[in-house]
Amino acid sequence: MKDQHLVTLTVNGREHELVLESRRTLADTLRQELGLTGTHLGCEHGICGACTVLLDGEPVRACLVFGVQADGREIRTVEGLADGDELNDLQQAFSRHHGLQCGFCTPGFLMLAEAYLAGGGSADPGEVREVVSANLCRCTGYQGIVEAVTEVAARRREQAAKAHD
Structure with a gap:
């Protein structure tokens, strides 16, 4: 049994x-x-x-x-993350910044980054690099991932500030 x-x-x-x-x-x-x-x-x-x-x-x-x-x-x-066929802002940024190549690790990076951003993560590239270093990627070299997360962090902070005003 x-x-x-x-x-x-x-x-x-x-x-x-x-x-x-x-x-x-x-x-x-x-x-x-x-x-x-x-x-x-x-x-x-x-x-x-x-x-x-x-x-x-x-x-x-x-x-x-x-x-x-x-x-x-x-x-x-x-x-x-996506709303139907509409990718969320983080997914779109990964695409724009070539933060994916083979795509195997991408879902894990997206979820790690989404948690970081939801927690009020900063747009500091050094901090973002430290966060994403928890996951392994053999294709991208991480720079595109860092750029994507940094961009979204800055945009979400700006939107939150405008909503707060």
Whole structure:
């Protein structure tokens, strides 16, 4: 008999009830049970960051979290960034600044950056470089990623200041 649990996950604003084995990772749950294949599996040891998702607004490596640990929690994946076919500002900036090449690591970088920006992240390139250094990319050299996140941070801060006035 398998060790199974009924869990409720809210993923990208939509609630899902699933029966999961205790050993199934959140990454496998998202990909196999829910068909959200934007969460990529790279190293499966929490090192590369390709599987980064937001769990209650905080970036986590989905390969290191069990699906049952996410019971009752809010999960946001790369599929939750766009509004239908309209890419969000961060996704558009990644494209504009060539912050992606093969695209394998891109979902993890987008989710890491989205959490940074949601937390009021600065537009300081040095700080952004430090944040994105948590994830690995073998193609871009990071400069385009840093430029994209810096641009969006500056724009979002400007918009917040205007809204506050």
